[in-house]
Amino acid sequence: MGEKDEKNEIKKVIGPDVFTSTEADEAENEKDLGLLISLIEDKKALKLREFVASHDPIDIAYLINDMTEESDVVYLFKTVPNQYTADIFSYLDPDQQEKIVKAFTNKEVQSLISSMANDDIADFVEELPSNLVSKVLSNTSPDDRKEINSLLNYKEDTAGSIMTSEYVSIKDKCSAKEAIDKIKQFGKEAETISTTFVVDQTRKLVGALSLDDLIFADETVQVDSIMDNDCVSVVADTDQEDVAKLMKKYDLTVIPVIDKEQRMLGIITIDDILDVIENEQNEDLARMAAINPDDFQADYLKTNVWKLSKARIPWLLFLMISDTFTELIINSFETSIAQIPVLSVFIPMLMDTGGNAGGQTTTVVTRALSLNQISFRDIGKVFFKEFRVSVIVGLLCATVNFGWICFEFAIGLIKNTATAPSGMNYNSYIIAGFVALTSFFVIVFSKSIGSVLPLIAKKVKLDPAITAGPIITSIVDTCSLIIYFLLAEIIFAIYGVK
Amino acid sequence: MGEKDEKNEIKKVIGPDVFTSTEADEAENEKDLGLLISLIEDKKALKLREFVASHDPIDIAYLINDMTEESDVVYLFKTVPNQYTADIFSYLDPDQQEKIVKAFTNKEVQSLISSMANDDIADFVEELPSNLVSKVLSNTSPDDRKEINSLLNYKEDTAGSIMTSEYVSIKDKCSAKEAIDKIKQFGKEAETISTTFVVDQTRKLVGALSLDDLIFADETVQVDSIMDNDCVSVVADTDQEDVAKLMKKYDLTVIPVIDKEQRMLGIITIDDILDVIENEQNEDLARMAAINPDDFQADYLKTNVWKLSKARIPWLLFLMISDTFTELIINSFETSIAQIPVLSVFIPMLMDTGGNAGGQTTTVVTRALSLNQISFRDIGKVFFKEFRVSVIVGLLCATVNFGWICFEFAIGLIKNTATAPSGMNYNSYIIAGFVALTSFFVIVFSKSIGSVLPLIAKKVKLDPAITAGPIITSIVDTCSLIIYFLLAEIIFAIYGVK
Secondary structure (H helix, E strand, O other), X not given: OOHHHHHHHHHHOOOOEXXXXXXXXXXXXXXXXXXXXXXXXXXXXXXXXXXXXXXXXXXXXXXXXXXXXXXXXXXXXXXXXXXXHHHHHHOOOHHXXXXXXXXXXXXXXXXXXXXXXXXXXXXXXXXXXXXXXXXXXXXXXXXXXXXXXXXXXXXXXXXXHHOEOOOOEEEXXXXXXXXXXXXXXXXXXXXXXXXXXXXXXXXXXXXXXXXXXXXXXXXXXXXXHHOEOOOEEEEOOOEHHHHHHHHHHOOOOEEEEEOOXXXXXXXXXXXXXXXXXXXXXXXXXXXXXXXXXXXXXXXXXXXXXXXXXXXXXXXXXXXXXXXXXXXXXXXXXXXXXXXXXXXXXXXXHHHHHHHHHHHHHHHHHHHHHHOOOOOHHHHHHHHHHHHHHHHHHHHHHHHHHHHXXXXXXXXXXXXXXXXXXXXXXXXXXXXXXXXXXXXXXXXXXXXXXXXXXXXXXXHOOOOHHHHOOHHHHHHHHXXXXXXXXXXXXXXXXXXXXX | OOHHHHHHXXXXXXXXXXXXXXXXXXXXXXXXXXXXXXXXXXXXXXXXXHHHHOOOHHHHHHHXXXXXXXXXXXXXXXXXXXXXHHHHHHXXXXXXXXXXXXXXXXXXXXXXXHOOOHHHHHHHHHHXXXXXXXXXXXXXXXXXXXXXXXXXXXXXXXXXXXXXXXXXXXXXOOEHHHHHHHXXXXXXXXXXXXXXXXXXXXOEEEXXXXXXXXXXXXXXXXXXXXXXOOOEEEEOOOEHHHHHHHHHHOOOOEEEEEOOOOEEEEEEEHHHHHHHHHHHHHHHHHHHOOOOHHHHOXXXXXXXXXXXXXXXXXXXXXXXXXOHHHHHHHHHOHHHHHHOOHHHHOHHHHHHHHHHHHHHHHHHHHHHHHOOOOOHHHHHHHHHHHHHHHHHXXXXXXXXXXXXXXXXXXXXXXXXXXXXXXXXXXXXXHHHHHHHHHHHHHHHHHHHHHHHHHHHHHHXXXXXXXXXXXXXXXHHHHHHHHHHHHHHHHHHXXXXXX
């Protein structure tokens, strides 16, 4: 690519970046990645700096995450000034961050992280192998190190662990002008200044102050008269999912974190909450799909086959072994099956129907739980509701099932006489009626048990989503078979089997 | 409750509202709801106004959503001034909004909606029965009506349908001081002013201007020299899920919406995007659980039994009927099962294992697709990766399965001779080996097909999540049985059956 083309390329990306479609975005990224790598490999330092400066740091981070050559990544970080790379660095995948820290000298590490926010440093240190942690921490100032360590000390998944201490706090008795001056002085370091928080002399949170209100206010007015004194806050050990729910409920872009004495500790901004929501969603999906959630986070194409396998084996084995119950039940009814072989034909259909019916209920109840629409004390209401639903759904499905099975027998799709050792011609209508009756009971049973399982899981501090997937299927499979063979005794009695 | 208690109650809630736990929050809400209803039913208008004024409008809306008496809701809305109720109204459930519009006179409707933002009006009009729509629209000013209608005209789920036209735009050639003055003048009406957007003479978007930068800037500087001219924007027909992804990727709290000529149309703020993310998550969950997503949105306890049933019947019936294939397969192998009944014992375990193994893969691939980590052209890579994973997982599971079945036979948990009509004593190791071999093939097959299904679904414009639930289970069930009975032919050959 000639120098002239290159220049055009760089100019083009300046100006508003309009998103039109995912495909266009992907093609653009691929072109940019190719250009970036060629700039690096041709050692065009000046053009490289220009390219990085003219792109959003997040875009550059995404491109670097797709680079496979370690030397390319390191060259870029050594060539481009810190004012750009510090920001880019905090958006990199942990493995790319690790490569850079490894390749950098102490001095280079120091100058890189000096421009980073302390909560971003804490986030990336958490993912780092311990030998590199000390390399990073020894290159921060004592004050920063103290703060990073305290951020690292909050329990995982709490408000404290995701908050930042880079915010501006305003004293309640100062004037609007003093507040604006303080924001002008310290605001550059803060994560957000669109809302600042007002504290009294003892550092207790007393209200929130939006920049909007502040710039509309008279310069001499005291901030405690224009602040919102009914602002929502969380204590540091609040679960991050509860923080997400609160911010969503109250349409907040920032929420203050306080200690038990209501003293201000930090703030949580909406961008950190989007990650929480996504992680929570991923966890539920993983649980419903019988995968270990911790192994479900990384980039798919970059995760190696062993790691993917490891995430899947434990649950698959557990569920396989738990099917021993179904084996025992069928084994104990083998004699009857041998007498009326057509009975075995409907086992998969009944098991699937039970699993699906139960899964619908556990999913609906789990969702209602996670949206705080219901809690454990509603267990009676939920059970009664699902019971009525199951009767309606069961009656309809059983009726259709009866008609369909009669039809299958009538047109000879399924033959019910062919192989019975006794040579008896069982009445198709009785078989169809019996299977339909079973499907009714299986649906009622699956939905009823499915309605209480998530509530019980929540009560004993398990993730309710765990019941919404394969667990309900396994339980219902076993129970469906028991229902089937218990009802079959009636058929056996009619035909005098055994 | 005496007057004195009431006063304390009202005072208490002023001041920062600290969230500690979901239970405490719920108890608080229940107390507040009781208090609110008693204020309404005792017709204490003054106290009622005080109560509403001292609480967050969102909290009041949540309390009203839990009220069952229509007259209570209407009394509150007629008693409390519009400055409070307009805000509360926009957070109400559609059915409560409908009750109020029905009970209100034209004049009351007019004064209520006069304080509402146009996009909020459009949102609630969308949910309203048509006779009430005209009641609302006839009470808006011609200008507002035009804007509401244009908002209603954007295709559902696009950027245009969720954007608001209440924003402040700044001309590129004006000074920082002029910009601040314009924000002071028009900012009160805007949804956000923390970021404003800069347009040229032809209304084309040229950049974004953060309030932070603006207040730090020299008063005389021209805005186009301090604006971010590399801001991200979307066109009006961009899918709202893509908007959510972009805002998440770039940590944005607001994004501008433009037309094909890059002219500014409106903005989308992060609070609307949180709803999009939640809806998307709900849709995926519903699809995975075989429920119609449209019927999955409402409050669980308030949805009646018929509606809940209606949402579940179609998929359940479809999946039940599609199990006809499993019925046909077992039916055609009935003779063999009658000869070696122990074969039927392992059918549920093999079917479950196949469903679980396939479900793991479809879920992982669906998630990677939704995070844009992979696209259709990666189909080869994904298939090969999952194939290798399936061989590892399959080998391990088959080995454990073999050991476990041998153990079951050895300790007599499962009897393989009891009921065979021929009285033959089949070799347990051969049976165990055959079942284990089947489980290996079932896992490899399920994961391989599961790796391509979501990609194909996406290619033909279906939601990939649809494959991650019961669909893969149904396909895999049928195929597992085919694999099982094909392999069984080998066993039959060994024992000379048929």
